[in-house]
Amino acid sequence: MAANMKEVLRALGEDPQREGLLSTPVRTEKALKFLTSGYTADIEKIVNGAIFNEKCDEMVVVKDIEFFSMCEHHMLPFYGKAHVAYIPKNKIIGLSKIPRIVDVFARRLQVQERMTQQIAECLQEVLDAVGVGVITEARHFCMMMRGVEKQHSSTTSSAMLGAFRQRKDSRDEFLSHVRHNSLI
Numbered sequence: 001m002a003a004n005m006k007e008v009l010r011a012l013g014e015d016p017q018r019e020g021l022l023s024t025p026v027r028t029e030k031a032l033k034f035l036t037s038g039y040t041a042d043i044e045k046i047v048n049g050a051i052f053n054e055k056c057d058e059m060v061v062v063k064d065i066e067f068f069s070m071c072e073h074h075m076l077p078f079y080g081k082a083h084v085a086y087i088p089k090n091k092i093i094g095l096s097k098i099p100r101i102v103d104v105f106a107r108r109l110q111v112q113e114r115m116t117q118q119i120a121e122c123l124q125e126v127l128d129a130v131g132v133g134v135i136t137e138a139r140h141f142c143m144m145m146r147g148v149e150k151q152h153s154s155t156t157s158s159a160m161l162g163a164f165r166q167r168k169d170s171r172d173e174f175l176s177h178v179r180h181n182s183l184i
């Protein structure tokens, strides 16, 4: 990857041998590998057995989870917040695992819609929940720095599974949590 980055620098009209760029191909490779590390993540390892039997069937919401992803069309960042909810079937997940799962699917070349769906499907598979809902809100650099150059537009995408798809009251409860300012 680093060798190819050298060629990219040359194609840009740069001199890869100048001092400031000498380590750039290696740095870029490292950065890109980190930003796409979700491809090699192991969900089982990440969840690490943190699934607990608990007599609980009320909605759990973890909101305002920041994420950074890369659009697969331009390889430019899109970033924002994910809001995740589930209704347990007497099985709950360690709370920190939810942002970890968000990162697994954010750290890839993505479209926002697919990322949102993948987060929901992964949680559903891990938890066998009554329902899972995911809403993401993001700003896309490919729409800001270039192209249509809109600085203020944001994109919302959602994936509703199980009860969240079938029942308006569950969806509404989730949406009211997302809309309300934090209590703390």
Ligand SMILES: Nc1nc2c(ncn2[C@@H]2O[C@H](COP(=O)(O)OP(=O)(O)OP(=O)(O)O)[C@@H](O)[C@H]2O)c(=O)[nH]1
Binding pocket: 071, 072, 073, 110, 111, 112, 113, 140, 142, 143, 146, 147, 148
């Ligand atoms: N649905 C969706 N589209 C995205 C996402 N990220 C980037 N895009 C869009 O992907 C499209 C690619 O369109 P093309 O016409 O092939 O590419 P382009 O000529 O660079 O398009 P412009 O951005 O309009 O200049 C653009 O409309 C982008 O806004 C995403 O997460 N979801």
Ligand SMILES: [Zn+2]
Binding pocket: 071, 072, 073, 074, 075, 076, 140, 142, 143
């Ligand atoms: Zn893009």
